Amino acid sequence: MxxxxxxxxxxxxxxxxxxxxxxxxxxxxxxxxxxxxxxxxxxxxxxxxxxxxxxxxxxxxxxxxxxxxxxxxxxxxxxxxxxxxxxxxxxxxxxxxxxxxxxxxxxxxxxxxxxxxxxxxxxxxxxxxxxxxxxxxEYHPDYKEDLASLYLRMKKYDDALNILDELDEEHGISITRDMMRNRIYELTGKKKDQIKNLEKRVDDNPEKESNYLALIYRYSENNQKEKAFETAKELLKIKPNSKLVHLALYKFYLDDNDAEKAIESMKIVVKSSEIKPEAKLKVLTDFVAFVSKNPQYETDLVEATALVEGTNNSKTLTELGQYYLAKNNKEKALENFEAALKLEPNNFGVLKNVMLLYLDLKKFNLANEASSKALDNYPSQPLLYLINGVSFNELNQPQKAIDALEIGLDYIIDDVKMESDFYNQLSKAYTLLNNTAKAKTFSDKAKQLQNTN
Structure with a gap:
């Protein structure tokens, strides 16, 4: 005890x-x-x-x-x-x-x-x-679990497993004992013994869903994909209303090139109230990757995305943004990147995507505001000065564009393409100021870099 x-x-x-x-x-x-x-x-x-x-x-x-x-x-x-x-x-x-x-x-x-x-x-x-x-x-049998824990510390793994077997036999399965048991299997590398233990649990209690799920996981971990798949299908026969089994099934269906069943399983997962949001979002991430290669299923992805709307996971929202960007749906991409940025405001990669999309979608005020704010946190990032300069030019504030661009030039290191972009924007700013001589100087510099690249 x-x-x-x-x-x-x-x-x-x-x-x-x-x-x-x-x-x-x-x-x-x-x-x-x-x-x-x-x-x-x-x-x-x-x-x-x-x-x-x-x-x-x-x-x-x-x-x-x-x-x-x-x-x-x-x-x-x-x-x-x-x-x-x-x-x-x-x-x-x-x-x-x-x-x-x-x-x-x-x-x-x-x-x-x-x-x-x-x-x-x-x-x-x-x-x-x-x-x-x-x-x-002798006074409290619960102390037996302490004895198993001691054997684990002493690296007497067989003795510890024997005690755990006795306790499972006497009192049934327990989460704490299973954690100890899995730790022993991990330390000893006895994966076969671990699987045998789980197979016995399934045989002894064929109605218990958790036994199947644990066995599926261990089969998969041990690269026994066929056995894992068969066990998942067996669980579905016994418990046709199981939702958790689809966390495994969708992967197996994808590997088996059974797209229809994979999509059906993914939809069951994202609709289920039993499944945690983190697991749903992992499935949705795989769904995005699948549809990227199989665009004919985009309607299903849109439906699944709507089902998990409001969930908070920056990684998934970012991947959705990348997906829509690849599809050239910039508005939808921006929507997902902005949602990701709210959850993870210090993610520079997402911030960069948001600002570049502001420029592409001609949201110059937003690009200017975002880049000005970002420069307070990242004062040595040349890209931010470039975005800032571009937005000032588009807002017809060329002198402010020049000020930003000249500072940013000092931070460029071995990036000919970016340096050329800076010169082009400086040329544009001086053109707006009717200074044609300086405009030509910077335009020539940009062309020279482009020619040498």
């Missing part, structure tokens, strides 16, 4: 164990001999220990507990509290001795054993921790 699950009970034990244990000492008895003096001294030392421990003065608490032990060494909880105080002041050897003493005096006390177990784990004393946790299993 993990400590978190026992915290309430444990606190109850801390509060009441001392009271119950010390019941053998009558604190209210009127002293009539030397025994009474001893009881008074014990009581005083004990409460002083509690007080010092409460204010985290563990050295003083140790002193008081040792005084209690001098007066009466038979009380197990004194050693238990002493061990905790020693642990706090990092006197680990004395802490272990004190905990062991407590256990030896009260070997059936679960709290003492649990504290000793926790101490050994904190000290990476796994062999000793195993010995202690095996005693704890």
């Amino acid at each position: 993990s400590k978190n699950n026992k915290i309430t009970i444990f606190l109850f034990g801390i509060i009441f164990i001392p009271i119950l244990t010390f019941a053998q000492v009558n604190f209210n008895k009127t002293p009539d001999d030397d025994l009474g003096d001893v009881e008074d001294q014990f009581q005083e030392a004990f409460y002083e220990a509690l007080k010092q421990k409460g204010i985290e003065n563990y050295d003083r608490a140790v002193e008081s507990l040792l005084k209690c032990i001098e007066l009466d060494a038979s009380i197990p909880v004194l050693y238990f509290e002493l061990g905790k105080c020693y642990n706090k002041i990092k006197n680990f050897g004395s802490a272990e001795d004190a905990f062991k003493k407590a256990v030896s005096k009260d070997p059936d006390n679960e709290w003492f054993l649990d504290e000793l177990y926790g101490f050994y784990v904190s000290q990476n004393e796994y062999e000793k921790a195993v010995k202690t946790v095996k005693q704890l299993v």
Whole structure:
């Protein structure tokens, strides 16, 4: 049993164990001999220990507990509290001795054993921790999972798997145990054993969808695509209304060149309320790639895109933008790039696409505003100065265009095409200013670069 699950009970034990244990000492008895003096001294030392421990003065608490032990060494909880105080002041050897003493005096006390177990784990004393946790299993079978975890840390993988098998047999499958099991398979490379375990689960419980899905995933991971595909189809026969299976099926159908079934599976995925948005968007990304090569299915893509409208995934929106750009649907491309930029405002690639589309679509005010703002964040990006200069020229503000373009020229490194574009825009700006001489100078520079390229 993990400590978190026992915290309430444990606190109850801390509060009441001392009271119950010390019941053998009558604190209210009127002293009539030397025994009474001893009881008074014990009581005083004990409460002083509690007080010092409460204010985290563990050295003083140790002193008081040792005084209690001098007066009466038979009380197990004194050693238990002493061990905790020693642990706090990092006197680990004395802490272990004190905990062991407590256990030896009260070997059936679960709290003492649990504290000793926790101490050994904190000290990476796994062999000793195993010995202690095996005693704890007698009180709470849940400690068996701790034992499996210890074996994992000790790289005793077969022992850990045996424990996990026993627990699965006794209590059914658990997510935490499966995580541990998968970690062991990953560390040992025993993929065949992992698949055998999942195949057995499917055989033992053929109605459970999650068993099939896990097996499909592991088959795919192990490059056993045919087996994965067959398992997915088997699940669909058993559970024809399963939505999750289509997360695997659409891929297999695509690989099998069965476009109609692949599209049907993709649509089921994006419509399903059971499937997480991230998974839907991954499917949609694959859908975009598929339609790029098979444009006859664009209507299906548009339908699927509408179904996931409003989902927040910059990567998918960017890929949709690229798709529409390739189709020369610049308005639709810009719509997706702008949506992606809202989600990821520092993505320079998306920002660049947005600004270039503003220029292509003659949205010069937007291009000017976006490039001016972007220059505050990226003052050494020559492309931004070029976009800024172009937009100023188109807005008939040639002097501002010249100012931007001249600054940007200083940031160009080994890019003849861009340098030529700068000169052409400078030529245009000077033409707008009726300075034909400078306009020709820059036009000639641009031509010279184009000829040498």
